[in-house]
Amino acid sequence: MNEPPADYIPINRDKPHLIVELVGPAGAGKTTLAQALNQCSRNTLISIPPYFRRIEHIPFFARNTLLLLPTLLHLYFTKDGRWLTPKEMAWMVTLKGWHRALGRQASHNGTITLLDQGPVFMLAWLYGFGPKNLRGQSAKKWWSSTSKQWADTLDMVIELDTSDTILLERIRTRGKWHSVKGQSEAEVFEFLAHWRAAYEQVLSALTADGRGPKVFHFDSARQSLDEIVNRVRVLLGFTDYNDKIVV
Secondary structure (H helix, E strand, C coil): CCCCCCCCCCCCCCCCEEEEEEECCCCCCHHHHHHHHHHCCCCEECCCCCCCCCHHHHHHHHHHHHHHHHHHHHHHHCCCCCCCCHHHHHHHHHHHHHHHHHHHHCCCCCEEEEEECCHHHHHHHHHHHCCHHHHCHHHHHHHHHHHHHHHCCCCEEEEEECCHHHHHHHHHHCCCCCCCCCCCHHHHHHHHHHHHHHHHHHHHHHCHHHCCCEEEEEECCCCCHHHHHHHHHHHCCCCCCCCEEEC
């Protein structure tokens, strides 16, 4: 057997599971990678974040909305411009309590919870595209506590990206809808740059002072899907035995 690379991260058997998020701009290949990792695992449990329109998730949103209410009221009375959209408010509530739900979902040793559009995605959207006061002094306490909470929850972040030209082609040619699909090249490039800046800000906050998740970067055009899958499997310490992925 080959020696593991220097950045190999063995599964911590003292923890019941690892939590890993796939991040990157539109067209980077996050969903494709998640599906590939899912297909190469023996035992898979599909896991999604709480959704405010699902009846079974109403207790989650009711409980965590109450916990977040002081923050929401403070932001409302200090708002500068528009208020939170329902989706953005739902993401803030999700960020408040989802880490506890994730801990309950994956209870077996060796399990890996893989997130696509998870907390890093939500935080990046809120920072980059949310209301102006979310980037101001009035939200500083919320950002600090939320970043610490998810820095303590996430074990690894796999960041996919490639050139703007390739991302533009993927966005325009794939069947999946996207808000910038019909926009000009300049507008799409500006959107992608905005996303990258937001991701950089969030990841910097999560990994400040050497804490938080390990972050690994892949170019999804220069490296094939198989190469990335194999590399991620090594980083996660996969073996041929009973390791599991939860997507």
